[in-house]
Amino acid sequence: MESLGWVALTLGIIAVLVALMALGWRNRLRRQSDVPAPPEPPADPGPVLxxxxxxxxxxxxxxxxxxxxxxxxxxxxxxxxxxxxxxxxxxxxxxxxxxxxxxxxxxxxxxxxxxxxxxxxxxxxxxxxxxxxxxxxxxxxxxxxxxxxxxxxxxxxxxxxxxxxxxxxxxxxxxxxxx
Missing domain, CATH: 2.30.29.30 (Pleckstrin-homology domain (PH domain)/Phosphotyrosine-binding domain (PTB))
Incomplete structure (x- = not known):
């Protein structure tokens, strides 16, 4: 019974950490919204050097x-x-x-x-x-x-x-x- 409590606590901590990482990534995306996209590759960039x-x-x-x-x-x-x-x-x-x-x-x-x-x-x-x-x-x-x-x-x-x-x-x- 006691071990189930520890497992639940561990899973809860992991869930909170994953949620915080996702929140951080989402905030980074919002802060960088003004960064332009790289250009599309040309249809024919020429031979591979x-x-x-x-x-x-x-x-x-x-x-x-x-x-x-x-x-x-x-x-x-x-x-x-x-x-x-x-x-x-x-x-x-x-x-x-x-x-x-x-x-x-x-x-x-x-x-x-x-x-x-x-x-x-x-x-x-x-x-x-x-x-x-x-x-x-x-x-x-x-x-x-x-x-x-x-x-x-x-x-x-x-x-x-x-x-x-x-x-x-x-x-x-x-x-x-x-x-």
Whole structure:
């Protein structure tokens, strides 16, 4: 009889925790309602320059890898294929919306050891920084085969404009850029 009470108490605590997590996610969705949806992939993005299977980790606010972007399914982890095309980067996700990052929105790519609850070995994640409307975001991807990380980083880096507009400093009065 006493053990049934403990089981009921444990189940009640679990139910409250799940309800609080759902409430938190719903509030995050409401706070991020102004975040634009990523563009739809073009009908023909061009030939595949490089492709790697792996896991789409999440998209977060740039530099704040704990601030997951929940809207438009960008915060949902799942299996995916990252494909680099001349027009941009495509994350074809299993069971979720495809994420397309146009070439002109790419700003940086790097390796990291983790983001938003996914922590792996040193430099185990490929993190792509890009512009989503006026917001700078980071998208994490873990390749299935470790040898593919460097190749994916190189393929994405080759797409990044050599002088992205958001990395330029304003001109000085003499017309030269500040260093």
């Amino acid at each position: 490089y492709e790697a299977a792996g896991q789409y980790v999440a998209t977060t606010t740039a530099g704040d890898w704990l601030d997951r972007i929940a809207v438009h399914g960008l915060g949902l982890r799942g299996n995916a294929v990252a494909a680099v095309h001349p027009d941009g980067l495509v994350f074809a996700r299993t069971g979720a919306r495809t994420v397309f990052i146009p070439r002109t929105d790419l700003t940086a790519v790097q390796l990291a050891s983790g983001m938003t609850g996914k922590f792996v070995e040193k430099e185990g994640l490929v993190v792509v920084t890009w512009r989503l409307g006026a917001l700078r975001v980071d998208t994490g991807f873990r390749t299935r085969h470790p040898a593919h990380k460097a190749q994916l980083v190189a393929a994405v880096a080759a797409l990044i404009p050599s002088d992205p507009p958001d990395h330029r400093t304003p001109p000085t009065p003499e017309g030269r850029e500040q260093l």
